[in-house]
Amino acid sequence: MTRAAITTTGLRKEYQYGPHTIKAVDGIDLSVGEGEFFGLLGPNGAGKSTTIGMLTTRIRPTGGSASVAGIDVLARPVEVRRRVAVVTQRNTMDRQISVAENLEFRGRYFGMGRREARRRAMELLTEFDIADKAGASLDEVSGGQARRAMICRAIMHRPDVLVLDEPSAGVDPQTRLHLWDLLRRLHADGQTVLLTTHHLDEAESLCQRIAVIDHGRVVAAGGIDEIKSAAGAESVTTVVFTGDAGPAAETASKIGYVTRVEVEGSRMRVHATQTTGLIGELAAAGADQGLSIQDVSTLRPSLETAFLNLTGREYRQ
Known part of the structure; x- marks a missing residue:
């Protein structure tokens, strides 16, 4: 049996607005295996972002439990943050320094020596076909190159779980297909990936299993064909x-x-x-x-x- 990289049981998040209680996440049960490419799908406001926030320790759960790489997100949040990396929709790279320096600083933050961080940065930039942009600033790279650089930066410290939030949003079709190929290679090397996307063809092309969330609950989970059959497609x-x-x-x-x-x-x-x-x-x-x-x-x-x-x-x- 494959060990679980992500587990949630009855995970809940409620917000209180005066006399009203808003249930953003209402008892979600998930299990993502090590090395699995898993998709988290749902319409706007379904609870995807809140779920990701709790798994990455940015949001504190109201109830239930969650663990990443076997570590409880509430009991040991610092350890969880060492095991997980997030690539957001918004470009969060530092525009005051070069692409390579963005990666190197991330490596140093996670305890790498200067030489090791520099070697690892160039290794990843080469693998993701942007080594020629190592010395460039963020204003000198395309949107697709910036997205690849963000993924490189995220995996600098070899996280157990990589979370991708709409990774192909805003890129052209050619860049999107190239990005898919890179993600497949990353997954083939054993990386556990949790993907959120509104592009259903992206989920169908990349994910081994998916969960569909609506109104804070999981309404379906399983393999793509299983979901289609169960939903009466x-x-x-x-x-x-x-x-x-x-x-x-x-x-x-x-x-x-x-x-x-x-x-x-x-x-x-x-x-x-x-x-x-x-x-x-x-x-x-x-x-x-x-x-x-x-x-x-x-x-x-x-x-x-x-x-x-x-x-x-x-x-x-």
């Missing part, structure tokens, strides 16, 4: 028969996991909550009407559909 299978698909549609609509059937001449689109065995069922429905299948394609359910099914479609501030 539908696939769409399009079948083209050798003749009019209408007669076969009645039979197809009676399949238990089929939610909707649409027919246009010989073409039939079938919305279903699962795909296993579906094509065989549709082939049989067509055969009963003397039809055979000429073409078939399946559009898999998206994480976005599952997310909206879980959290609703209303606008969030």
Whole structure:
């Protein structure tokens, strides 16, 4: 069994505004394994930032418990801060010094000698393809380069857990894909990563498991396919028969996991909550009407559909 890098049990945070109690986080249970790439998703105001704040000791929990790398965030917050690193959306690099010096100072803060910190900084800047910007100021690098430098700075002290808050926000598509590749390499080297993002394709591409939070509670957790299935996200299978698909549609609509059937001449689109065995069922429905299948394609359910099914479609501030 993989040991847990992050564990929360009944984690809560309440704020008191006069006579009103606001439950920002309302009893969250999470477990993130060592070396796992885990996504924390949710609409605005769902409780993601508050949860991250408690895990990184910036916010004190009202109730429940949480540990990072086996260390209780309330009992030993200083030790937790030594084991975790956070990359925020906002650029927090010091603009008065160079990119390399930003990294070196972080290393010195965590106990590295001058020579070791300098070596480690150049090692990371080389790995993240920005060694040519080592001596540059923050005003001389692009947004994507600054984001990579922030990740380098965060992992200078080899943290047990790396927290990424919207890592690709505000970067162009090419930079975003390059950043994804770098994060995959980091994860492949054994880094535990906790990701928050509003880009659901980013979570689907990078994360092994996710948790969806809404109104301070976990509404779903597990693997991507598991979440899609549990949330009733539908696939769409399009079948083209050798003749009019209408007669076969009645039979197809009676399949238990089929939610909707649409027919246009010989073409039939079938919305279903699962795909296993579906094509065989549709082939049989067509055969009963003397039809055979000429073409078939399946559009898999998206994480976005599952997310909206879980959290609703209303606008969030």
